[in-house]
Amino acid sequence: MNLKKLPLLNLKRNPGRTLALVLLTAVLSFSIFGGTVVVSSLRRGLGSLTERLGADIIVVPSQAQSKVSFQDIFLQGTVGAFYMSRENLTRTLEVEGVEKAAAQVFLASLKADCCSIRIQVIGIDPETDFVIRPWLEKSGSRGLKDMDVVVGTKVGAEVGETLRIYEERCHVAGKLAPTGTGLDSAVYCNMSTMKKLLSAAEAKGISHKVSSDDEDVVSAIYVKVKEGYDIGKVNSAIQGHTRKASAIRTRSMITDVSSSLLAISRVILGLIGAIWGMGFLLLFLAFAMIARERQQEFALLRVLGSTKKALKGLIRKEAFLCCLSGGFVGIGLACLLVFPFQTLIEMSLSLPYLIPEPSGLFLIALGALGASVASGFASSAFAAWRLSQADPGRLLRQG
Amino acid sequence: MALLELKNISKIYGDLKALDNVSIRVEKGEWVAIMGPSGSGKSTMMNIIGCMDKPTMGEVLLSGVDISKETARSLTDIRRDKIGLIFQQFHMVTYLTAVENVMVSQYYHSMPDEEEALEALGRVGLRDRARHLPSQLSGGEQQRVCVARALINHPELILADEPTGNLDETNENIVLGLFRQLHNEGTTLIVVTHDPEVAEAAQRTIVLEHGRVAREVINENFGK
Numbered sequence: 001m002n003l004k005k006l007p008l009l010n011l012k013r014n015p016g017r018t019l020a021l022v023l024l025t026a027v028l029s030f031s032i033f034g035g036t037v038v039v040s041s042l043r044r045g046l047g048s049l050t051e052r053l054g055a056d057i058i059v060v061p062s063q064a065q066s067k068v069s070f071q072d073i074f075l076q077g078t079v080g081a082f083y084m085s086r087e088n089l090t091r092t093l094e095v096e097g098v099e100k101a102a103a104q105v106f107l108a109s110l111k112a113d114c115c116s117i118r119i120q121v122i123g124i125d126p127e128t129d130f131v132i133r134p135w136l137e138k139s140g141s142r143g144l145k146d147m148d149v150v151v152g153t154k155v156g157a158e159v160g161e162t163l164r165i166y167e168e169r170c171h172v173a174g175k176l177a178p179t180g181t182g183l184d185s186a187v188y189c190n191m192s193t194m195k196k197l198l199s200a201a202e203a204k205g206i207s208h209k210v211s212s213d214d215e216d217v218v219s220a221i222y223v224k225v226k227e228g229y230d231i232g233k234v235n236s237a238i239q240g241h242t243r244k245a246s247a248i249r250t251r252s253m254i255t256d257v258s259s260s261l262l263a264i265s266r267v268i269l270g271l272i273g274a275i276w277g278m279g280f281l282l283l284f285l286a287f288a289m290i291a292r293e294r295q296q297e298f299a300l301l302r303v304l305g306s307t308k309k310a311l312k313g314l315i316r317k318e319a320f321l322c323c324l325s326g327g328f329v330g331i332g333l334a335c336l337l338v339f340p341f342q343t344l345i346e347m348s349l350s351l352p353y354l355i356p357e358p359s360g361l362f363l364i365a366l367g368a369l370g371a372s373v374a375s376g377f378a379s380s381a382f383a384a385w386r387l388s389q390a391d392p393g394r395l396l397r398q399g
Numbered sequence: 400m401a402l403l404e405l406k407n408i409s410k411i412y413g414d415l416k417a418l419d420n421v422s423i424r425v426e427k428g429e430w431v432a433i434m435g436p437s438g439s440g441k442s443t444m445m446n447i448i449g450c451m452d453k454p455t456m457g458e459v460l461l462s463g464v465d466i467s468k469e470t471a472r473s474l475t476d477i478r479r480d481k482i483g484l485i486f487q488q489f490h491m492v493t494y495l496t497a498v499e500n501v502m503v504s505q506y507y508h509s510m511p512d513e514e515e516a517l518e519a520l521g522r523v524g525l526r527d528r529a530r531h532l533p534s535q536l537s538g539g540e541q542q543r544v545c546v547a548r549a550l551i552n553h554p555e556l557i558l559a560d561e562p563t564g565n566l567d568e569t570n571e572n573i574v575l576g577l578f579r580q581l582h583n584e585g586t587t588l589i590v591v592t593h594d595p596e597v598a599e600a601a602q603r604t605i606v607l608e609h610g611r612v613a614r615e616v617i618n619e620n621f622g623k
């Protein structure tokens with residue numbers, strides 16, 4: 001035996017007490033790790049959303065539900081479609097202060113053969129698109145050829161496979177990196193592919209026509225405003241110049257999201273704080289109780305020649321061992337909840353949600369461990385001090 | 400030079416004089432018993448000699464050094480290096496086995512040496528119980544472990560406060576036999592006891608009453 005093992009032996013031979021301390025710290029690190037991962041996933045989701053929106057103004061049909069469903073498609077990956085005349089694209093481009101405008105066409109697929117879920121198909125115009133293209137290029141997908149599709153990360157089809165949409169066979173040419181937004185469950189194709197899909201859908205009785213003679217439709221127009229122009233003014237100008245359309249500033253969408261994100265983050269941070277405070281108090285009480293119980297033992301160690309400092313070190317080391325392992329246990333438990341139930345969390349928050357990179361997760365875990373150990377030291381400081389004051393004389397006085 | 404000399408020491412708690420102007424000399428190698436009624440200051444005196452407490456007044460010379468002026472830290476060092484302590488209640492570290500309890504003492508003194516610790520347990524007849532936890536040992540066995548722990552570092556002075564107070568006759572005799580061996584090896588022993596038989600095993604008995612030395616009795620039968 002070596003005295004360095006004394007704390008370890010104490011923990012090993014008092015398994016009940018050790019388990020209680022480990023579980024208490026596990027609660028602390030669970031709350032801080034789990035909570036921080038959720039909050040930073042929301043933050044990353046918002047960042048990604050801002051980047052994906054990539055436009056100053058979005059023009060959608062003025063039907064009552066289209067603004068809401070656009071947000072749902074974008075944020076939650078619900079499937080939907082709405083249409084307006086393509087004329088609106090030309091009209092938008094005519095407005096002063098518009099630098100670029102790109103149209104997208106939406107189509108809601110029926111249950112495709114490949115997957116059990118309905119998917120959102122989005123047609124883009126590779127020539128004019130400035131929203132999706134940079135992102136397609138980043139994921140290494142080459143230009144969208146006819147009957148090629150690029151799929152979001154959550155779509156259950158791999159590169160090289162064939163996806164059947166309204167009986168049309170589409171070749172999966174690429175898969176995008178996760179964005180944390182609803183776009184992760186969408187499929188992208190070029191406009192001529194989209195035209196084919198639209199008429200195939202028409203054959204199944206799903207119409208996209210705005211009026212009997214107007215077949216050339218779009219679902220959303222992404223607008224980039226020229227530098228130096230006031231976005232609000234351009235927005236109103238577009239609103240006035242287009243027909244049966246409403247122009248939305250993307251900022252307002254992002255503000256909506258970020259304010260609910262802020263509210264949820266506050267709740268989570270509040271919860272972390274409350275759990276932390278309670279856990280810390282319990283740890284403190286546990287250590288104080290242990291200090292009472294172990295006066296005798298520490299007095300004896302003093303009699304045998306231990307210095308006060310060495311006694312403090314003993315308690316610190318015990319606290320360190322307990323809290324470090326508790327920290328690991330808590331992080332492990334949080335991982336078991338946060339990762340497998342990611343989709344559930346995402347759905348119930350209905351906000352963009354993008355889990356941090358492994359390196360980011362590692363840092364959060366490190367922080368949670370550090371915080372557990374620190375609170376172990378802090379909560380045991382009083383106990384350490386009290387025990388180091390254990391009076392060797394009391395052993396004799398007791399008889 | 401005496402190993403231990405108390406010069407006019409007093410220990411005062413509030414208006415209670417637990418020790419009142421006590422002077423005692425103990426020569427190296429001596430075996431002294433301390434007797435006296437409950438509350439007469441025996442444990443208070445042992446605490447002071449054992450460097451666990453300081454007198455309110457007076458000098459305590461250990462090998463000529465006045466320990467009543469030392470800092471708490473150097474008192475710890477002196478206790479560790481020179482003194483072995485045995486209590487009435489068998490204080491052991493509850494989560495350590497018998498041999499580990501002995502080794503803790505070695506560790507604070509110098510270096511743990513399991514072989515030597517086992518030998519010490521052998522000396523008190525407990526080598527085969529070395530791996531038992533205190534809860535698995537009888538009271539007498541625990542006290543014998545405490546004796547092994549007190550003698551492991553070859554202290555110059557062994558202080559025992561009622562070492563046999565909680566022991567049956569058999570264990571009492573084992574412990575007294577060990578004291579006799581230690582005495583023969585030259586260790587100085589100071590033993591507080593209520594038991595006249597234990598006192599008679601020593602060379603000399605000092606009787607305390609109301610914190611004062613009431614009388615001293617030389618044991619004429621010592622060694623016979």
Ligand SMILES: Nc1ncnc2c1ncn2[C@@H]1O[C@H](COP(=O)(O)OP(=O)(O)OP(=O)(O)O)[C@@H](O)[C@H]1O
Nearest residue numbers: 397399412417435436437438439440441442443444
């Ligand atoms: N820390 C203390 N504070 C106040 N009074 C104390 C303290 N320690 C001891 N005393 C008092 O000093 C007196 C002597 O106590 P001590 O423990 O030395 O007696 P003792 O001779 O060992 O008695 P016993 O045979 O019962 O063990 C007692 O009256 C006791 O109450």
Ligand SMILES: [Mg+2]
Nearest residue numbers: 396399441442
């Ligand atoms: Mg006493």
